[in-house]
Amino acid sequence: MTDPLLSASAVRISGLDVVLGGTPVLRGIDLDVAAGEWVTVIGPNGAGKSTMLRAVGGLLAHAGSISLFGKPLSRLRRRERARLVAMVAQSPAVPPGMAVLDYVLLGRTPYIPALGRESAADVAVVHQTLASLDLSGFAGRRLETLSGGERQRVFLARALAQGAPLLLLDEPTSALDIGHQQEVLELVDRLRRDRGLTVLASMHDLSVAGEYADRLVLLDGGRVAAVGPPPEVLTVDLLAHHYRAQVKVIAGEHGPLVVPVRRAGLTPPG
Amino acid sequence: MTVRPSDVIAKGSPADPREDPSRPGRPPAPAKLRPGWLAAGVVAVVLAALAGLALGPASLPFGSVAAELADLLPGVHIDSGLTESQANIVLQLRLPRVVLALLVGATLALAGGCYQGVFRNPLADPYLLGVAAGAGFGATAAIAAGGGAAAGSVTPSLPVPLAAFTGALAAVALTYLLGAAGGRDRSPATLLLAGVAVSAFFAACQTFLLQRYADSLQLVYSWLLGRLATSGWREVQLLLPYAVFAAAVVLLLRRELDVLSLGDDEAAGLGLHPQRSRYLLVVAASLGTAAAVAVSGLIGFVGVIVPHTVRLLAGASYRSILPLSVLFGGAFLTLADLAARTVSAPAELPIGVLTAFLGAPFFVVVLRTTRRVEL
Numbered sequence: 001m002t003d004p005l006l007s008a009s010a011v012r013i014s015g016l017d018v019v020l021g022g023t024p025v026l027r028g029i030d031l032d033v034a035a036g037e038w039v040t041v042i043g044p045n046g047a048g049k050s051t052m053l054r055a056v057g058g059l060l061a062h063a064g065s066i067s068l069f070g071k072p073l074s075r076l077r078r079r080e081r082a083r084l085v086a087m088v089a090q091s092p093a094v095p096p097g098m099a100v101l102d103y104v105l106l107g108r109t110p111y112i113p114a115l116g117r118e119s120a121a122d123v124a125v126v127h128q129t130l131a132s133l134d135l136s137g138f139a140g141r142r143l144e145t146l147s148g149g150e151r152q153r154v155f156l157a158r159a160l161a162q163g164a165p166l167l168l169l170d171e172p173t174s175a176l177d178i179g180h181q182q183e184v185l186e187l188v189d190r191l192r193r194d195r196g197l198t199v200l201a202s203m204h205d206l207s208v209a210g211e212y213a214d215r216l217v218l219l220d221g222g223r224v225a226a227v228g229p230p231p232e233v234l235t236v237d238l239l240a241h242h243y244r245a246q247v248k249v250i251a252g253e254h255g256p257l258v259v260p261v262r263r264a265g266l267t268p269p270g
Numbered sequence: 271m272t273v274r275p276s277d278v279i280a281k282g283s284p285a286d287p288r289e290d291p292s293r294p295g296r297p298p299a300p301a302k303l304r305p306g307w308l309a310a311g312v313v314a315v316v317l318a319a320l321a322g323l324a325l326g327p328a329s330l331p332f333g334s335v336a337a338e339l340a341d342l343l344p345g346v347h348i349d350s351g352l353t354e355s356q357a358n359i360v361l362q363l364r365l366p367r368v369v370l371a372l373l374v375g376a377t378l379a380l381a382g383g384c385y386q387g388v389f390r391n392p393l394a395d396p397y398l399l400g401v402a403a404g405a406g407f408g409a410t411a412a413i414a415a416g417g418g419a420a421a422g423s424v425t426p427s428l429p430v431p432l433a434a435f436t437g438a439l440a441a442v443a444l445t446y447l448l449g450a451a452g453g454r455d456r457s458p459a460t461l462l463l464a465g466v467a468v469s470a471f472f473a474a475c476q477t478f479l480l481q482r483y484a485d486s487l488q489l490v491y492s493w494l495l496g497r498l499a500t501s502g503w504r505e506v507q508l509l510l511p512y513a514v515f516a517a518a519v520v521l522l523l524r525r526e527l528d529v530l531s532l533g534d535d536e537a538a539g540l541g542l543h544p545q546r547s548r549y550l551l552v553v554a555a556s557l558g559t560a561a562a563v564a565v566s567g568l569i570g571f572v573g574v575i576v577p578h579t580v581r582l583l584a585g586a587s588y589r590s591i592l593p594l595s596v597l598f599g600g601a602f603l604t605l606a607d608l609a610a611r612t613v614s615a616p617a618e619l620p621i622g623v624l625t626a627f628l629g630a631p632f633f634v635v636v637l638r639t640t641r642r643v644e645l
Contacts, residue, residue, distance in 0.1 A: 059535050082541035095531035096392065097586025102301045102528070109529055109540040115522050123300060140298035162540070 008069075010035040010166055010198035011056055015064035018048075018055050018222075025051045027222045028064075035069070035165070038192060038199040040209045042233075043219035044243050049202035050090065052219065053168045056200060057087040068166060082110035086162035088155045090170045094143050100154050101139040104129060107161030129161045133187065149180035156184070160191065167192070169201040173208070181205075185212050210234050210255035218242060230255040301587035303594070311597030315372065318601035322368040322608050323360050327615055335360055366503050370565065371607045372600035373506065374498065375572055377513045377562045379599020381555035382573020383580075383591050384520045387527035388548050388555075389458045392581075396559040396573040399465040399552070400441030403472035405563040408437020410476045410490045414483035430493065431508060431564040437472070438560035444468050446552070458548070496567035496622030498607045505565040516558025520592060523551055527588035569603070569622045571629025576602055578632075 009032055016029040026048045033039045041049045055062050058073050058081045066073040068084045076084070086107070095103070107129075108122040130136050133153050138146065143154065152172065159167060169188065173181040189212060192199050203209040209216060210230030218226040218233050220242040226233045234256040239247050250257045324335045330352065337350035338360055352360065381396035389398070397403075412433035448464035480487055526547045529537045537544040559573075576599040577591055584590045603621075606628070610621040 054535065057535075057539055059538055078538070078543065079541035082539060085539075087535075087539050089533075089535060092536060093390075093531070093533040095390075095528075095586070097581065098528075098531070099298065099301065101298050102587060105300050106529055106532060106540065109542065112525070115525075117302075117525070118300065126300075 008035045009033070009067075010037070010069055011200060012067045012070075013056070013064070016052075016055060016066060017063040018051055018060055020051065020060075025222050026055065026062075029222075029224055031217060031224065031227065033198060033200055035198050036192070036196055037215065038189070038201070038213045039215050039217060040213035041200070041202040041217045041219055042204075042206060042209050043225070047219040048222045049219055050170050053087065053170050053200065053202055056166075057085055057168050059087075079110045082162065082164070084164050085166040085168060086159035086164040087168040088159045088170065088172060090174065092155050094151070096144065098143050099139070100135065100141050100143060100146070100157075101126060101130070103143055103154060104157045104161050107158040110162065125163070126161050129157050132191070133157050133160070148175050149177075149183065152176060152180070152184050153187070156188070160195075165196070166198045166200065169199065171202055171204065174204060181208065188212075206234055206239070206258040207252070207256070210258070211252070212254075234258055301585050301589060303590040304584065307584045307590065307594055308597075311594050311601070314601035315597050315604075318604040318608075319368050319372065322371065322604045323364045325608055326359075326364065326612060328356065328359055330356055330360065362502075366506055367498055367607065368604055370506050370509070371498050371604040373509050373513050374562045374566045374569065375576075375603025375606075376596040376600035377509070377516060377558040378569065378572040379576035379595040379602070380517055380520055380592060381559045381562075383577030383588065383595040384527070384551055384555040385573070386577060387530060387588050387591075388551050389462060390531060390533075391462075392578065393574065395571070396555065397563075397568070397570075398462065399445045399556060400468035400472060401438045401556060401559045401563060402568050403469040403476070404441025405434040405438040405560065406490075406494060406568065407441075407472040407476040407479070408433040408435070409493050409567075410479045410486065411437070413486045413489045413493070414479050416486075431505070434493075435508075435560050435564035438563055439557070441468050441472050442552075442556040442560070446549075461552075492620070493567045494622070495620030496569040496625075497618075498566055498603075498610075498621055499618070509561045509565050512557050512561035516554045517596060519550060519554035521596075523547060524588045524592045527551070527592070531588075567622060569625055571625045571632070572599060572603055572606075575625075575629050575632050 011031070011033040013029055013031045016026055017024065018026040029052065031039075041052055043049055051060065054060050056066055056068075056073075058076070058078075068076070068081070071080075071084075073081065104126045105118060105122065108118055108125065111122060112118050127136070127139075130139055133156065135150075135153055135157055138150065138154070143151065146154065152175070156172070167188070172188070173184050176184060185208065188199060188201075191197060201209075201213070210233075213230060215228060216226075216230050216233040217224060218238060225242050226238055234249055236247060236249055239245055239249075239258065246261055246263045248259045248261050250259060320332050320335055323339070324330045324332050334350045334352050334356075337348045338352055338357055340346050341348045341350060342361075350357070378396055382394070385394040385396055385398055386392055388394075409430050412430045416429070445461065445464045445468045448467065449461035480490060526537075526542060529540055529542055530544055530547060532540075534544040537547075562569075577595045580594045580598055581591050584594055603625075606624050607621055610619040610624045613619060
């Protein structure tokens, strides 16, 4: 539930349309995300989840309006925008030979003068960020030598070093096993509470999405099909309709748990 | 089958020098150009230049050559002990050639390092966007149009460099226009593919001309192999402004190249304008390359060998790769030129052949020590 003290708007989207390569991908999206809130976008493949995140990150041309913390996205300069919103893409590039420290330091780019170099303060922020993500021991390691879970934490560290109050996470855990999935999501939850961050994420795993988010947004065919607290969105009927999936929804301690079950009427072969 | 450039990563490169298990308490420092490497680069340039000036058919003592050079400085008067003809060899014959080798080597290595960053491909070379084919066509056209007029002289007259320069720029401009034809999405891959198409087109034009004007074959061939034989300072004068411009732009933007290595979305998310940065970098590097090719022909592999070796030795950040490529590129080509004119003296090996002899095996080593990873 949203804390009324934090109800200032972090993201306000109204009438958002995005067309990619001639195909409308998002149509008439309206959404408000309060500061400090965690909102997760769910929906079937191709529903427009990543596109919505990239649009909020200012990476796509769009019609309609998006504002971040009350400022219209279209009026923000690139560097200003980079200080307000940081994004972790679904599978970020791993620059060959780059050390973790240097990678995370690139997150300070919006604070470094165009032709200048990083200050001692920037390096200090990076060391603090690495420490808070338990990565200090990895600072000198090359990125490509890390495991998937370690890498995901480093990607997160780069976004956090950006010092932006809004974090966009596109499928942050799709490449991780369930143990590392939990580790990363607990970490994000801890960080957003410690630092008062707003999180807008996209996820495939519905149970996990519901356990961590304050609200879910169900996208289908580029439109918002449902929005609300997890128990209102993760219902048998909505999921059957929009995912064409047959599921059982079980009440869990932190939210509904969605379990796919064999479709009725289909018998196993043989 | 396509392989994304970003899928190819180096393996087996030495451990990061900052990763020192014997000193666990000290936090690692960010990548930067280390003074030790900078000093090594300057020393390499000085030694290569002295060797290039002192050695040859008439070998002279290094000390005297250094003294003769110092004597050129205003307010310094040193008697080098060289005879007048020896001093003429050093100052009139060898000095312009050494300076040209330094400039061409520095420009090609810098442009190669820049392209490798812009295209996120460790094997990108400065001729990628059609510079080589365009210059080849321009030079062939000039030589063919001159008919037999220039025949007999291996050093082409000035119009050939200018024609090569024009051809190179036309090819890169065409590559850029075609690469942009896809609309807003001017991705590195689109540019590379446009470069392939433009190169093929100009190569075909060149072949056509060679068929029509078979008597120009010999001259064109020797131009293509690359050479640093000068006729004084004219070539240096032609190249210098472009080399300086390319170096200034690329070195100023070297930190942005590190950010670009994250990908376009990430770079934009960090407040950069990735397409604009890439455009500036490509224009600067291409201008430098075109000018270098115009005065020296096609000297291959310098743009791959040097930045790659520097990357392996001094770290993967473009903040050190690019400045060190300038220094070691200049030194490398000066030594390669020295070898080219001494190993089979009095005959001269085409320098492009020599760099290819060194570069081709190097290329194989690089290929063998890189692997594809699924990300």
